[in-house]
Each structure stands twice: as C-alpha cells, then as structure tokens.
Amino acid sequence: MSDVLIIGGGFAGVWSALGAARLADQRLTITLVAPGDDLVIRPRLYEAAPAALRVPLERILQPTGVTRLPAVVTAIDTDRRSVTVTRVDGQPADLSYRRLILASGSALRRPALPGHEHLFDVDTLPNAVALDSHLRTLPARPAGSGRFTAVVIGSGFTGLEVSTELAGRLRALAGPAAHEVRVVLVERAATLGPELGPGPRPVITAALDELGIEIHLNTSAASLDATRVLLTDGTEIPAHTAIWTAGMMASPLTRQIPGKRDHLDRLLVDKHLRAPEAPEVFVAGDTAAASADDSHLTLQSCQHAIPLGRYAGHNAAADLLGLPALEFAPAPYVTCLDLGAAGAVLTTGWDRAVKLTGSTAKDLKRTIVEKRIYPPLDDLEEILNAGDPERAWK
Ligand SMILES: Cc1cc2nc3c(=O)[nH]c(=O)nc-3n(C[C@H](O)[C@H](O)[C@H](O)COP(=O)(O)OP(=O)(O)OC[C@H]3O[C@@H](n4cnc5c(N)ncnc54)[C@H](O)[C@@H]3O)c2cc1C
Structure with missing residues (x-):
C-alpha cells in the first residue's frame, strides 16, 4: 500500500512526486510508477x-525517498x-493506494492512412531517435527524387518547430x-x-518564407510510401521523409477514472485537481483539463504540466495529512515557439500578443528548454524546493 501512488514519470508525474514529498517530509510513502x-x-x-534528451529519474527521486x-x-x-501493473519482467502485480495521481501524459494520434508505417513522428524518444537515424541515412542515398525532401503534416506547435x-x-x-x-x-x-x-x-x-519552407493549406496526407507522399488535393510529392505531428490525445488511462472528459480525453478536474467523481484521485499534466483562469482550460504543455504536478502532489499529500488544499493557480500564459534558424517568437496572454522575435526570443527559448524545464538533480533541498506549488513556473 502506498499513501500516494503516482502514475507517470513525465513532467507532471515527477513534479507531483516533488510536491507530495516536499509537504509530506517523510511522513507518507510515495511511489511513482513509469515504464x-x-x-x-x-x-x-x-x-x-x-x-540524450532525458534525465535519470533516480537522481531526482532517490534523494527524496x-x-x-x-x-x-x-x-x-x-x-x-x-491499480494493476505489468512489471518490466512481464509479471503482473496489484498496487493499492490511499491517494492516486494520474499523470500518464498524452500520445500522438497517428492516422491509419495507406502507408502509415512510413510516417515518422517526434512524440516519443524512440520515435525521435528513429527519425534522427533515418535522416542520417539520406546523404548515402542516390541523388534527386526526394532524397532531401521532408513533408511535415500538421502546422501546430510541433509541426512548426x-x-x-x-x-x-x-x-x-x-x-x-x-x-x-x-x-x-x-x-x-x-x-x-x-490553434496559435x-x-x-x-x-x-515570415520565418517559413525566410527558410524556404513550402506551405500547402486545406489538404492533408492521403497516402504515402517510402519515397513519396500523396496529398488529399491530388498533389504528389517525391519525399523520403514524412513526419506526422497532428493531434495529441490524453492517455487512455483517463477512461478508467469515472468522470467527464473533454475532446482530448482529458479528465475535467476541480480547482484542487481532484477528479470530482473519484475524490481519492488527483489528475495532472496532459491527462488533466483544469481551469487555468476564469475562462481558459490548461493546455497540453510543460508550462502547465509542471505546476499541475506541483499542486496535485501537494494536494494529495495535504488530503492525507489533514492540511488545507491549494487552489491551482498557474503563472500567466506565454508561448515561446522555436523557428529554427529564423529565431523564435515569444507571445504573452491567451490572445498571443507578440513580445519578442528573432534571436532574442531564441535565446529565451533555449533558456526555457535547456534549463528551466529540467528538475534539479541529487541535491535534496533544491529538489524539494522545485516542488513548491506557490513558486511561479521558474
Ligand atoms: C515535439 C514536442 C514539442 C513540445 N514543445 C513544447 C513546448 O515548447 N512547450 C511546452 O510547454 N510543451 C511542449 N510540448 C508538450 C509537452 O511535452 C507535454 O505537454 C508534457 O510532456 C506533458 O507532461 P506529462 O507529464 O503530462 O506527460 P509526459 O511528459 O508525456 O509523461 C507521461 C509519463 O507517463 C508515462 N506513462 C504513460 N502511460 C503509462 C502507463 N500506462 N503506465 C505507467 N506510466 C505511463 C510515460 O512513460 C511518461 O513517463 C511538446 C511536446 C512535443 C511532443
């Protein structure tokens, strides 16, 4: 039996563990399950x-107990x-809990179009590594006929980056x-x-123009093979690389918790991040649809997953320790979109007013993704401080 059982070792799961461990101060048993x-x-x-884009969970969690x-x-x-789990040795096991935090993230919804097995994506580490390995094979291929052509399907945040x-x-x-x-x-x-x-x-x-990227609107991929992509408007593009980026859905584990879900399959949670129809369950990260302010729900983003984790962990532990719960209150919404060699763009607010562009925005983007979203390692005091929900998104 765990006092607090956390499902997921991503941003929301890790920061849930830190939020709970910080408040509990060794008074509760906390377990994090992730593959x-x-x-x-x-x-x-x-x-x-x-x-290389990973951090050992042990160096974050072990110091905290x-x-x-x-x-x-x-x-x-x-x-x-x-919960029922399958361990890495293939053995099943049942784990009981007093409070559960669901933080199992989201996954790209890949299409079932003809030739879909030729699609790459950057949704998971193995898939990003597969794309990277594939790109490195291109120079050795015969010249011409789409060798260095890439078709990116979906122009949301991920497709643009x-x-x-x-x-x-x-x-x-x-x-x-x-x-x-x-x-x-x-x-x-x-x-x-x-959606931007x-x-x-x-x-x-302007950035896409500067980089010579072609844009095809009102169309999608109809089918593909290893060397060409056919669009739904009939355009055929010789291309050795096709990358799908459209559509992230919440982990299917959200369906196992009673309650209402939104169009992304996220569980609607109350202001304390509790699943209203399963009060022992808290939800964080891409599995949660929480109020970010009076008129907006959280987005499937690190920017929200980290504070959602802090609050969910804190509130799950507070519930067991008889302490007051905190109302979820994220820092004001910003977007920082990488635009490759054309720099980046920083916007603030939900209407995304542009505040910075070019190399200044790019420096900020690098600081965010190379420093701010990384948890502290090894040092207990720093690690626990990172779990403080009342600290603004670093
Ligand atoms: C290419 C790309 C670019 C992005 N860029 C940005 C950006 O610029 N800014 C931004 O804010 N966000 C960005 N995001 C979104 C951001 O990465 C996610 O919102 C964030 O990772 C969500 O955190 P999470 O903890 O909810 O989920 P995840 O980080 O996906 O973690 C989920 C965890 O749950 C585990 N898990 C899943 N299923 C199970 C199971 N059945 N049992 C046990 N464990 C399970 C997984 O192994 C993983 O450890 C980007 C995402 C992608 C893919």
Missing part, C-alpha cells in the same frame, strides 16, 4: 541527437483503490547537395497554425 528509467524532455524531441517502480499500469480500480528545425538540419546533412533540400508543411485547415491564433502568424509566415 522508463528517465524523465524524457519531450519538448525538445524535434531537435538533432534526441537520444520516493520509491520508483518500473512498470506499465494496465488498469485502475477506483472502488478498490488499486519540426519543419523550421528540419530546414537547417537537412541542409547541414546535404552539404553540397543543399539545393536538393525541400521542406513542405501541410495543413488541413485554411490557415497556418490554426492571428497574433504570431505574420512572424511565423
């Missing part, structure tokens, strides 16, 4: 050399307050054959980056 040994730095998976169990959760029984990064990466790989490089961004909607709104669009459009 991998590392916190994967998912927001950087569009970068080159993704294999949080127990780590490498396993996959296959079922949750909220009546019995237990992938395509702008790829423009530079393919040119570096191509060397003297740089004239062969072609990056094509495909968007089903009539506008680029539909009109604010940053001129900056994004």
